[in-house]
Amino acid sequence: MPTAKKVAIVDELTEKMSRMQFAVVADYRGMSMEDLADWRAKMFEQGAEIIVAKNTLLRIAARNTGSDAMEPLLKGPTSVMFVYDNVAVVAKAFNAYARDHDKIKVRGGLLGRSMVKTEDLAEVEKMPKKEAVIAQILGGLVLPLSGVVNAINAPVANLVGIIDAPARDVVGILSAVSNDVVGVLQARIMQLQAAEAEG
Structure with a gap:
């Protein structure tokens, strides 16, 4: 039977995973307490949070939040860096720090889910910001609407009334879009950019 302390830890991990846009899983063996504290402090300055937890508890939290892709990374002593915003900025800071500290053994990460x-991981620091992702989505939604306006032969006032309201709704929805969705969209944009570069 799980203890109250373990339940509380799982609840805390679940809350962090539900908010994260990006996470990095690493083995911290060989790091001194001072090194670990320095790493945490440096990443905290960038808005990230590093936790050390038992893999069994991390697995439960991962399942609770649909972050099952993390499970294969949870072997041995595990630290997880949770990033809630400014993914590219934090990824760049983390990659630079990890290059100078070879005791940090990165196993992989999650972008969205x-x-x-x-x-x-080096590609993550090149990702567009959340605002850019939303702008790209809006661009894709607004262009078809403008085509419809030109194609349909109807009173302009009626068309504005029909098209304008949904557009406002879309902007509102996208402005309040969840971290999960933003993370997935950022990952997709990164994949498309990589495919274009290869092509």
């Missing part, structure tokens, strides 16, 4: 391999 999708797995990011260790070798792809």
Whole structure:
């Protein structure tokens, strides 16, 4: 039977995972307490949070939040860096710090709820910001609407009334879009950019 302390830890981890846009899982063996404290402080300055927890509890939290892709990374002593905003900025700071501290052994990460391999973490710092993602989505939604306006032969006032209201709704929805959705969209944009670069 789980203890009250373990239940509280799982609840806390679940809350963090539900809010995260990006996470990095790493092995911290070999790091001194001072090094670990310095790492936490440096990433905290960037808005990230590093926790050390038992893998069994992390697995439960991962399942609770649909972050099952994290489970294969949860082996041995585990630290998780949770990033709630400014993903590219934090990823850049983390990658720079990890390059100078070889005791940090990165196993991989999650972008939204999708797995990011260790070798792809450098690409995360090149991702567009949340505002850019929303702008790209809006661009994709607004352009078809403008085509409809030109194609339909109807009174302009009626068209404005029909098209304008949904557009306002879309802006409101996208402005309040959840961290999960933003993370998934950022991952998709990164994939498309990589495909274009290869092509």
